[in-house]
Amino acid sequence: MCAFCPIRLLFRRSILALCIALYFATALCAENELLYLDLESSLGIAINNNIELKAIHASKQIYDLTVTERLRDYFPTLALSYMNTQEVAIRETDSRRRKLSMEANFNVYDGGKRGLAYDISKLKSILARNDYRIARNRLIAETIQAYLELIQLKGVIDIHKKTLERGMMQLTLIKKEHDLGEATTFNVLEIEAKVMEIELNLKKATDNFEIALNRFKVMLKLDWRQPVEILGDVKSDFILFPIDTSFTVNDFVAIATKNRKEIESGEVEFSINSKTYYMNKLYYFPQFSVGVNYSLSDTSQETDRYMPREKGWGINFQATTALWGSTTAGSMGYSESGNSNSRNRTANGTVNVLDSMDYKRKIVESKIQMDTARDTRVSNRHQIAIEVVSSYMALENSWDMIEIAQKQLELYDTQLEIERLKANMGESKRYDLMKKEIERGEAAIACLESRVRYLTNASILELAMGVDIGFLKLSNYRGTIHNENYRED
Secondary structure: OOOOHHHHHHHHHHHHHHHHHHHHHHHHHHHOOOEEEOHHHHHHHHHHHOHHHHHHHHHHHHHHHHHHHHHHOOOOEEEEEEEEEEEOOOOOOOEEEEEEEEEEEEEEEOOOHHHHHHHHHHHHHHHHHHHHHHHHHHHHHHHHHHHHHHHHHHHHHHHHHHHHHHHHHHHHHHHHHHHOOOOOHHHHHHHHHHHHHHHHHHHHHHHHHHHHHHHHHHHHOOOOOOOEEEOOOHHHHEEEOOOOOOOOHHHHHHHHHHHOHHHHHHHHHHHHHHHHHHHHHOOOOOEEEEEEEEEEEOOHHHOOOOOOOEEEEEEEEEEEEEEOOEEEEEEEEEEEEOOOOEEEEEEEEEEEOOOOOOHHHHHHHHHHHHHHHHHHHHHHHHHHHHHHHHHHHHHHHHHHHHHHHHHHHHHHHHHHHHHHHHHHOOOOOHHHHHHHHHHHHHHHHHHHHHHHHHHHHHHHHHHHHOOOOOOOOOEEEOHHHHHHHHHHO
């Protein structure tokens, strides 16, 4: 064996281990690559990764399959069978027999149970479809609200940073004045206290942003180690429009009554429970079915043939009903075998005493469920109307708050300019100027919050109306066209 073989083997293993390590390192870097999220990409990820939404969609497919199963009940059953028996008897003749048979059974009348079961399965499929749309719209609204909260907190951080820059500038100026003997130590301490107040507010806003960002990752089902950068600005990315005053709140209630899937689901639930109650109440309706059979058989003397040749057929009628907790069944039949050489007539009847005592309980339970569904159907309409009215009033108030907050910010900007001139001329204290800077920052935050509140209330109203988010066209989102600009910055 070559002396260098162990070294070569170790070298090859080291190269293999290095390749594996580089592969996983590359995959990890690709996985932890910075993810840029704006509103559109956030919605796409939220809908694609939401497990609950996928489960509801899967349940709809299950109910669609149930409809197909209930449709199968209208067709007759068919069974094919083959029998081969051999009997060896000591001091007797051996017996061999083969039989190929086909049986079919068809329910002529079952008291309407098949039709009711088929209708219920279709209604449940409609419920699943409505649940999917309700869950999807709710997820979209929650994602929009969470995204707006994040870009609002980003804006708050920027406002505090700008206020802190002005505060640091005023602190530098007051320290120079103190060195020149034009300001006291108390004046410096006042400015320092205000600067520390701004720093504390900045720290709180940063913490709130990080907490909201982690909640946003959980909502989008992202890995907690995934670095994320939120793109967007409330002022530049969203153009706001007032609500159309040609439509009254009654018009919005009418739209909600037509489009809210909860109302349709309430109607469907009532229909399902009504049909179930009707089915349980008519438990005593009889069921009639017809069965036919056809067979080919042979005797022990004809076992050398490949296919049996003795023909046989039969027909039977069955009736089943339930009365006062007991089940009664009866049947009549006629059959021929051996190529019509043998005929047979049968008749039988059975009574199972008190084997179905739960019929009363089912009637009472289904009656209660039907009454509850009826009350829910009515209360849903009132509740949805109240939601629309409340959301409409909140939306109108939030639009007024935007105008008030904007005017307030403009007034603070004017006052701040005057206060800066007075401070530079020595006619005002820098402490008063710092107070105005902080008040102006608070007004800017209030203006930012009013715009976010309007966008949030718009989505809440659209959700209450049962329409798609963005149906009212109260805002124009400029989308991902700024992503490259953000990345370059």
